[in-house]
Amino acid sequence: MSVQQQENGGFDDAADVVIIGSGSAAATAALTAAKKGASVLILEKSDKLGGTSAMSGAGTWVPANHHMLAAGLQDSPAETLTYLRATAPEGWAETEDELWQAFAENAPRMLEFVEANTPLEFALTHEADPMAEYPGGKTGGRTLSPKPLSRRILGKYAPKLRRSTLPHIFTYQELSHDIQRRFVSTVVKMAPTLIWRWLTDTRGQGNALMAGLLKGCLDTGCRIETKTRAVKLLTDEDDGGVIGVLVEQLGRQRRIRARRGVLLGTGGFEWNPEMFAKHFPGPLDFIGSPRTNEGDGQLMAQAIGAKLDHMDQANISYLVPTRYEGRLHGIPLEFHTVPNAILVNRLGQRFTSEYRFNMGEMLNQRDEHGQPVHLPVWLITDADFFRNSGLLRWFARFDKRWVTKARTLEDLADRIRLPAAHLVQTVARFNELAGKGVDEDFHRGETPLEKERAAVSGLMAPITKPPFVAIPFNRSILGTKGGARTNAAGQVLRPDGSIIAGLYCAGIAMASPIGTRAVGSGTTIGPNMTWGYICANAMLQANRGG
The missing domain is CATH 3.90.700.10 (Succinate dehydrogenase/fumarate reductase flavoprotein, catalytic domain)
Incomplete structure (x- = not known):
């Protein structure tokens, strides 16, 4: 046994918190845990960072956020909860209400925390809730998107930030409004700004979001390892709780100890043909997410007895054909x-x-x-x-x-x-x-x-x-939204409702409490970040060490 293995209790490496994935849920969890004193290791199986979030438009639904309140728009967690209850599919309140409550309370706190501890600054889009006519709905203020950031702030990690099919040289606000309505005149008017963004490697949307989040993670001491695929959750022989993860890296396996917990932020399963066909029978047009979304988190959780739920839910959008990494891919475009x-x-x-x-x-x-x-x-x-x-x-x-x-x-x-x-x-x-x-x-x-x-x-x-x-015009997928069933603290549950100690799940790897029925623009990214924040706080409050 090596000296390092002796120091880590027989493991090859160790950290207080091990985060699997590098998208918005994973990075928000890593940032939160590191800022509150934990040692954090982020594992990304591909050679690119940021996951589906980096490719996204980064519309971010955060009700009762401080930007809308500063603009004189009224909102509260209570109104958020009223809206979620009023617009939910029939029967969902029985399993999701506690999670809705946790989201409503923590979403505005998350956004303030992220802005205070990263270079990110968000701006309102003034989009209405799509069901604003329902109780608790709002005609604007709940959806935001980050202002542009230079990818160069990531230093040596800048080339690793995942690029998108979307033109991230524009912000979400510019692309959603000015560009689609007055393309030529807007581009001409914006030419000096666009040239400056090009020269400084400044981007908006998902690249801005993930550049800012990952910069915050790096500044708080998080370690990041790419080309490291988690293949198995390691469990305690006595209580079945998760104590670490087995990974494959550069052709060899390593055992990593997680002293406080493991978070699954691995994304969806839309690129796993067998899993997708099982849960989404029928024709599929295009997929717009990274091909690394193969259901790793769902399968690892299931292998140790976790309950999977909402496996028939997804972020279903309208995509048109494009090329990405040399292959046919989908790009979001509202063309109908x-x-x-x-x-x-x-x-x-x-x-x-x-x-x-x-x-x-x-x-x-x-x-x-x-x-x-x-x-x-x-x-x-x-x-x-x-x-x-x-x-x-x-x-x-x-x-x-x-x-x-x-x-x-x-x-x-x-x-x-x-x-x-x-x-x-x-x-x-x-x-x-x-x-x-x-x-x-x-x-x-x-x-x-x-x-x-x-x-x-x-x-x-x-x-x-x-x-x-x-x-x-069949289903096109930006990410499935089914996975491990969790409680309101993000802890993964077994079918009998018992907690798998040491295992947490966030983002679209979890059984999303907001499924296919979106309650606003950005009801993937906003909840993803919030659940990362919730999980990290719960993980550090749990008395599981060693």
Whole structure:
């Protein structure tokens, strides 16, 4: 046994807290634990840091945050909890209410802590809650995104920060509003700023978020090891609690002791074909996350008796084809909210308002056997769709099979295997409603958020100009949201409800208390960071040492 192994009780290495993963949940947990005096080791299996969060737009939903309160916008944890309860899927309160309470209380504290201990500064986006009409909903202030930061603040780790398919040279606010509405004029106006950002390696969105969080981790003494894959959780023979982790690094295995606990922040399982097919049957269009999201945390937790839950939940978005790391990938782009486009199900019929915020929930709707109700889903439009969007024409070139065209609706239906009579009837009915200017069938444009979308692009326009166009609009995944079931302190539970001592889980590796039904823009990142913060605090309060 080496001297190091003797010092670490027979292990090859040791730390108070071992964090598996390097995304927003993992990094927030690491920062919190290190700032409060713990030694922290961050393990990342790839050669890139930041995970899905680094690739994201970094919309961050934090209710009752200090920025909105400073702007004179009223909110409180009590109102947050009211909103979460009012908008939750049926039956979720039975298992999630304690977790909602923990989130509502800790989210604003987390944001203040992060800003006080990293270079990060957040700015409001003024986006409304998508269900602002429900009790506790707000018309603005709960969603934020970080201001730009130079990736160079990470020093030798700067090249390791994961790049994105999104243009992170823009902030979330710029990309969500000015760029999409007035692209050319905005880019020209911003030219000096964009040049400065390019020269200084300054970026917004997910790269700013993770540059700031990781810088905070480094400044507080966290160790970071890349190309280190956790393969097994090590447990105590007496109580089954987690005491460390077995990793593979540079072709050899190492045992790492975790004196205070292990946190799983490993991301989703969308790139594990077997797991994904089991929990998400039916067609899949694109995935927009790193290919390292293979369910490592879920599988390691399950192997030591953890309960997995919400495995049918995900951040389901609308992605278009692009290339990433040399392979076909998805990039988020809202391309379906235009007046002359409808969504039809496998029967060739409309089934929802195309302008609804929680479209992913509709696409993920299941029958009593767990099978998709609507898939395959198609966007149906006409020649004006591409004529008015050079951006979509650009992305379509990455996947020649993505778009189907035909001179008639009957021919189009035949090519995509839909009932022709149904599709023709559906388009005729939509055209009739477009003439009236009112969607009598699915009430498109009637909620506050849908009214905003209609104000930007228009409400309804007839689909009449050949060639007619069909684009698949099935589930596209930015990250699954199922995993280890936890309590309100982030401790991982067994099926009988007992706690697995020393094991915590945060982010999209956990059974998310906010699943596919998003309650605001950024209800992945905001909760991820909050649960990292909750887990670290709980870990340090637990009396498990050694």
